[in-house]
Amino acid sequence: MEIDWGLFADLFGRTFTFWWVILPAILLGLIVGAIPGFSAANTIIILLPMTLAMEPEIGLIFMVALYASSRMGAGIPAILVNIPGTAGAAATPLDGYPMTKQGRAQQALAISFVSSVFGGLLTTILALMAMPWLSQVAYHLHSVEMIVIMLFGISLIATIAAKDTLKGLIAGFFGLMIGYIGADVVYETPRGTFGFLELYDKVPLIPALVGLFAVSEAFAVIEGESILTKRGMDAMQKAGWQETWEGVRLAISRWWHIIWTSIIGLVIGVVPGAGAAIASFVAYQQSKTFSKTPEKYGTGHLDGLVAPESANNGVTSGTLIPLLVIGVPGGATAAIMAVVLQYHGVTVGPDLFDSQPELAYGAFTAMAVTYAIMILTVLPLARYMSRITVVSTIYMAPIIISFTLVGSFVPRAYVFDMYLALAFGVIGYVARKTGYHVAAILIGVILGPLLENYFLRALRISQGDVMVIFSSSLGNVMWVMLIISLFVPMYLDRRRKAREQALPTTTDC
Amino acid sequence: MSDENGQDSGKPEKRAAGAELVLPIAGLLFTLYYFTTIINVPWTAQVSAFFVGNILIGLIIALIIRTAIQVRRGEATLSIAPLIAPKEYVPKRLALLGLTLGYVFFIQWGGFTVTTFFFLLCAMLLLSGGKKKGLILTLSLILSVGGYFLFIVAFNTRFPKGPVETMLQGVF
CATH class of the missing domain: 1.10.287 (Helix Hairpins)
Structure with a gap:
């Protein structure tokens, strides 16, 4: 598959003329991305009558712009109030929220926007250049390799919660067990459902996200008048436009970090089903592993914010590759795009680049143009968005509880899901108070059903032989990498602590 | 220490x-x-x-x-x-939990707009210790009515519907 750069350049200019489609899609995407319970996929479904009525090219531009901007929107509440808009932004508050508490919300938002835009823009271009090779990634990953990838996701949690690896692993595996609730895929046998019919179809993710992050946070923040520290409040009151520009400068100075963490997102995005949640945690963990100051992660470290934001926007372009090149959607939103295109008689797959190159390349140009327009529209808003952090918790906590709980009702329209979110809120509250990471539990809940599916598939292929999980060369290499990723950070941490302990003694001498 | x-x-x-x-x-x-x-x-x-x-x-x-x-x-x-630390917040936290349970329980009959209004009003009054009643009343009203127009009217979202939403369905 040869890339027609001339056509790509023409399309780039032409896509700019559709700014009137892109701009509303960006605004809508930022809103739906920022509200837990909404997602780009849901919104595209709601707006399906509109996108189906559009010309295929315009419809595609609208969907891609909405998709890319919703990814960025999800990071906004994650930074400001410690509530990720979607699971893909679950790693963003790890360092974004501590920055907010220090009164650096405006700076954090600017860093997030710049990282998202440059990460997304870069991976869009890279996706175009490396499309023929990247599309092959999915072919090499079978059930066994996917099991290791899922376990790799869980092992990351242990290293992210580096203060206590054991507690990190317990939280992650507890989440996996929760993710196993529901009927099994082969015989539909209900398992661990407590008799609730609503849980037969697995634990829905939105109530888990809302409860673990939003409800538990709301019950925790009422201990103070504001989510900000006293120093943070002073800093916020003095903050002006220079905070935004400082954020932009800080993000640009980390250009190399943006590049390699967004590439992680791109590669993981190519794997169907892996998604932004895994990508952002992988990027965060890798960033921490190779950092000279890993102990500062979790306290408002800039690299800890840049990494997940670049990576989850890298995923956005990555998910389009399997859709356009081999016809396999990389995620829910990509799947809906495929449905809309098929309605218009467009069959996605390798032939699309020959039969309708303006659509195949158009998806990527739309993404690139969206990112370019997005930085201009969203950056000036950082100052005003950050003001939300000075709102008293008296008002903020009830607003968070009511609107996010109702958000958990939206996907399935079950009141049960609101109770479920409340139950997750209690789990999240206990986790926060006792030093367990709520993100670790959430990742477990996300990965549980995926892990089980791949496990079953591998066992059925091997006719029940458990050793199948060590039967693939690529899988075995990944097992070794998994063990290394689990133990190397622990070793480096111990070495650093030993060095720190040795330092005063040396000085004394 | x-x-x-x-x-x-x-x-x-x-x-x-x-x-x-x-x-x-x-x-x-x-x-x-x-x-x-x-x-x-x-x-x-x-x-x-x-x-x-x-x-x-x-x-x-x-x-x-x-x-x-x-x-x-x-x-x-x-x-x-x-x-349970800090202990002085335990009564407030338990009361807020009770209000939240009530909110989830009543929303299926009361619908989003009315139930959210009463929940916001009661929860904010609880957390403020009964101060700033006027501001809290206005804020609760704006947020619940604003939420109705944004999510139910504009986005046509599947929010819990009650008498108010059903009554206004023909208007908006």
């Missing part, structure tokens, strides 16, 4: 490890319950859960042993104090 006068008392503070065991014990109980629901089912429904569940049980046992050693050495206690 500093005392009230800011002087070092010299005694290292003991970690309240009892609170840290609450979640693992809940996890352990849930895993055992889960196992009881899969004992008599085909292996395909068992195998993955037994794999993950046994790892979780192993990790929890390791944590319990570690805690027991720390308690024996005098480095930790079995206190669950961090769960």
Whole structure:
């Protein structure tokens, strides 16, 4: 598959003329991305009558712009109030929220926007250049390799919660067990459902996200008048436009970090089903592993914010590759795009680049143009968005509880899901108070059903032989990498602590 | 470690490890319950859960042993104090939980707009200690009505519907 750069350049200019489609899609995407319970996929479904009525090219531009901007929107509440808009932004508050508490919300938002835009823009271009090779990634990953990838996701949690690896692993595996609730895929046998019919179809993710992050946070923040520290409040009151520009400068100075963490997102995005949640945690963990100051992660470290934001926007372009090149959607939103295109008689797959190159390349140009327009529209808003952090918790906590709980009702329209979110809120509250990471539990809940599916598939292929999980060369290499990723950070941490302990003694001498 | 006068008392503070065991014990109980629901089912429904569940049980046992050693050495206690600290917020937190349960319970009949209005009003008054009544009333009204127009009218979102939403359906 040869890339027609001339056509790509023409399309780039032409896509700019559709700014009137892109701009509303960006605004809508930022809103739906920022509200837990909404997602780009849901919104595209709601707006399906509109996108189906559009010309295929315009419809595609609208969907891609909405998709890319919703990814960025999800990071906004994650930074400001410690509530990720979607699971893909679950790693963003790890360092974004501590920055907010220090009164650096405006700076954090600017860093997030710049990282998202440059990460997304870069991976869009890279996706175009490396499309023929990247599309092959999915072919090499079978059930066994996917099991290791899922376990790799869980092992990351242990290293992210580096203060206590054991507690990190317990939280992650507890989440996996929760993710196993529901009927099994082969015989539909209900398992661990407590008799609730609503849980037969697995634990829905939105109530888990809302409860673990939003409800538990709301019950925790009422201990103070504001989510900000006293120093943070002073800093916020003095903050002006220079905070935004400082954020932009800080993000640009980390250009190399943006590049390699967004590439992680791109590669993981190519794997169907892996998604932004895994990508952002992988990027965060890798960033921490190779950092000279890993102990500062979790306290408002800039690299800890840049990494997940670049990576989850890298995923956005990555998910389009399997859709356009081999016809396999990389995620829910990509799947809906495929449905809309098929309605218009467009069959996605390798032939699309020959039969309708303006659509195949158009998806990527739309993404690139969206990112370019997005930085201009969203950056000036950082100052005003950050003001939300000075709102008293008296008002903020009830607003968070009511609107996010109702958000958990939206996907399935079950009141049960609101109770479920409340139950997750209690789990999240206990986790926060006792030093367990709520993100670790959430990742477990996300990965549980995926892990089980791949496990079953591998066992059925091997006719029940458990050793199948060590039967693939690529899988075995990944097992070794998994063990290394689990133990190397622990070793480096111990070495650093030993060095720190040795330092005063040396000085004394 | 500093005392009230800011002087070092010299005694290292003991970690309240009892609170840290609450979640693992809940996890352990849930895993055992889960196992009881899969004992008599085909292996395909068992195998993955037994794999993950046994790892979780192993990790929890390791944590319990570690805690027991720390308690024996005098480095930790079995206190669950961090769960309820600071104690002065316990009544407010429990009242807010009660209000939230009421909100979820009544929303299926009252619908989004009315129930959200009353929840916001009561919860904000509770947290403010009954101060700023006018502001809270206005804010609750704006947020619930604004939420109705944004989510139900503009986005046509599946929010819980009650008498108000049904009545206004013909208008908007």
